[in-house]
Amino acid sequence: MSVNKDVKRITTHVLQAMKDNNEKIAMLTAYDYSMARILDAAGIDILLVGDSASNVMAGHETTLPITLDQMIYHASSVVRAVKRALIVVDLPFGSYQGNSRIALESTIRIMKESGAHAVKMEGGAEVSESIKRILSAGVPVMGHLGLTPQSIYKFGTYTVRAREEAEAQKLVEDALLLQDLGCFSLVLEKIPAKLAKKVSDALHIPIIGIGAGNDVDGQVLVTHDLLGITKDFQPRFLRRYLNLFDDIKDATKQYITDVRSGDFPNEKEQY
């Protein structure tokens, strides 16, 4: 029997029950009202208001420039659209690292001003004080290990993480620590599938992968990548379900042609 079939609202408890029942969790990003409505109507379990909005919505090269105010704007648009999915919001770069009081203040702003349900943050032991403080305020936290794009200038590239034993070991330790602290779930990004399986088997909380193979408890993708709105980003882990860049371009060209030729609007399209 499916745990989430008749659920009116996905909560962290539902997600845990899904893992316990071996049901896979489907998660996607959303940054605006219209797209969030469609994804929620389709039955997505988790919507992540990701700081990838910095790339796909604002055109920045990295996730670093997006601000807390901008994340709150995106999150509140998503919240207005969604009836069922759990809404998780990324704490943006600079809003939680190195100071747990600032981390809590940032989180409280997100929760109060957007109405979202949980926050996500990148990192392991180095952000443990921030995680503890946020959890003690009653806000669910999702962790994020492996390729953590906010640290891109430390890594130097977006290649697969934790191939080396030492980094893999540290990742497993961090995952266990995040679970012990009380995180309700973890995202593992771009790591070897075998390592992701090891983490998923070792932890009782749901593990959501992106480029981490199939032996985890769920998957997340950036919606604009899955729909083919982005074009140049083509990592091996990405499955494109549509090619909207070309579809939208073709529709736009047709519109331009129809306007220029006087075909649009026709008699039925006017008052």
Ligand code: KIV
């Ligand atoms: O910001 C984001 O979209 C993310 C996902 C890639 C997990 O963190």
